[in-house]
């Protein structure tokens with residue numbers, strides 16, 4: 001029960017962040033991209049909670065608004081790569097054979113290239129922009145899910161309940177997605193939750209290197225990047241988005257951890273037959 | 276008697292080792308055929324090939340005269356209207372995250388039987404299998420093994436098959452429950468004129484329950500005949516050994 005409430009707490013925090021990301025652009029009363037050069041590089045004050053950047057834009061506002069780009073592109077990325085990877089992996093694991101061999105070799109190739117370098121290359125070729133950065137990271141992140149789902153399906157499909165489902169006249173799609181998927185879903189969700197932090201960092205990293213979001217978009221990695229020359233004179237410019245990344249990544253990682261713990265306990269309690 | 280299932284020269288190898296070797300037999304409508312043999316003699320493999328859960332390397336299987344050895348997709352699903360199987364471990368044969376009722380309904384729903392009539396039939400079956408009706412909303416881990424096996428029988432009978440294969444279906448149950456289960460199976464068999472293939476390694480049990488016995492060893496049929504005849508004058512030493520093992524107490 002304690003684990004459940006822990007998981008619940010972090011879910012609420014995570015939902016809080018998502019909510020902020022969702023509504024921030026609507027509750028702010030002035031444009032987060034509006035420049036006010038008279039007020040450039042103001043230190044944190046009552047009026048500007050996190051100070052202002054070199055164009056006089058309110059950092060607090062930009063961090064809030066930046067949540068939308070950073071959080072949503074990360075969630076979208078993790079969602080797409082887990083859905084895509086899991087689907088591919090499940091199909092490979094269920095059918096095995098030649099297609100499986102080819103796809104798994106391909107995913108080996110993707111896994112053997114250092115992820116960030118590959119993403120840099122892809123984003124470099126496609127050019128900047130948050131969509132391209134998401135695509136680049138998608139290419140390197142799906143194989144992890146494919147491997148996981150494949151190995152899970154390989155062991156899961158030997159269970160008698162799958163034979164029973166076949167005898168009930170279920171077709172292959174029903175067996176993979178209605179019978180087997182629920183039994184590996186928890187594992188996929190745990191991996192995805194733990195992946196959110198990493199992906200957010202990598203996405204911010206690409207933006208930091210100028211291959212993700214484009215100015216003047218408020219995005220945390222990009223904000224850190226454009227503030228890096230002022231780290232000594234006006235550290236708040238880089239600290240504010242850095243702090244936002246830190247908090248968000250921590251919350252999602254803790255959520256992933258507590259979810260995994262909770263799943264473990266539930267698994268044991270049920271004495272589930274699936275190994 | 277009219278043959279409902281015929282198996283001809285069936286073969287299956289795993290890792291170059293023959294698990295089933297040149298097996299042929301026929302089953303008539305309404306018959307209860309027992310298959311007995313030591314562990315690893317290929318009984319389950321035969322059952323799985325008949326149900327198309329495993330591909331046969333060689334030989335043919337005929338259901339009502341139709342060759343079903345290689346059917347796939349739609350035709351494969353079609354044979355499950357006629358053949359069903361009950362597995363050894365009832366709890367593992369149910370999806371751990373689904374209610375028993377959902378699993379029982381599934382076969383009927385896949386045959387596009389309306390939800391209402393499927394549910395009516397499910398409750399009939401639960402009653403026939405002597406299970407309380409509220410077990411439909413229980414999960415496999417919430418019932419005993421014996422109850423779970425009754426639910427498995429209900430599931431197998433749901434789509435009104437003519438042949439039911441029991442692969443060690445009573446082995447995981449204790450003796451009194453086993454007896455009740457066999458009585459139930461007998462009753463259901465008479466009621467619907469079902470055909471059973473009853474796989475077991477317990478010769479004593481098979482002798483009481485079956486009309487005919489097939490004895491297997493190392494993938495081959497070594498002897499076949501009526502229970503009493505077979506047990507009173509076995510022709511092979513292997514059968515003698517099995518009889519001694521079964522009746523020594």
Ligand SMILES: Nc1ncnc2c1ncn2[C@@H]1O[C@H](COP(=O)(O)OP(=O)(O)OP(=O)(O)O)[C@@H](O)[C@H]1O
Pocket residue numbers: 289290294312313314315316317318319320321443476
């Ligand atoms: N999937 C498989 N992969 C490899 N070998 C297998 C497989 N299934 C069965 N075998 C082998 O085939 C042989 C026959 O197995 P089978 O399960 O049919 O025996 P059985 O008569 O049902 O035994 P038991 O009474 O223990 O259930 C055994 O030697 C077994 O090791």
Ligand SMILES: [Mg+2]
Pocket residue numbers: 318319320442443
């Ligand atoms: Mg067996």
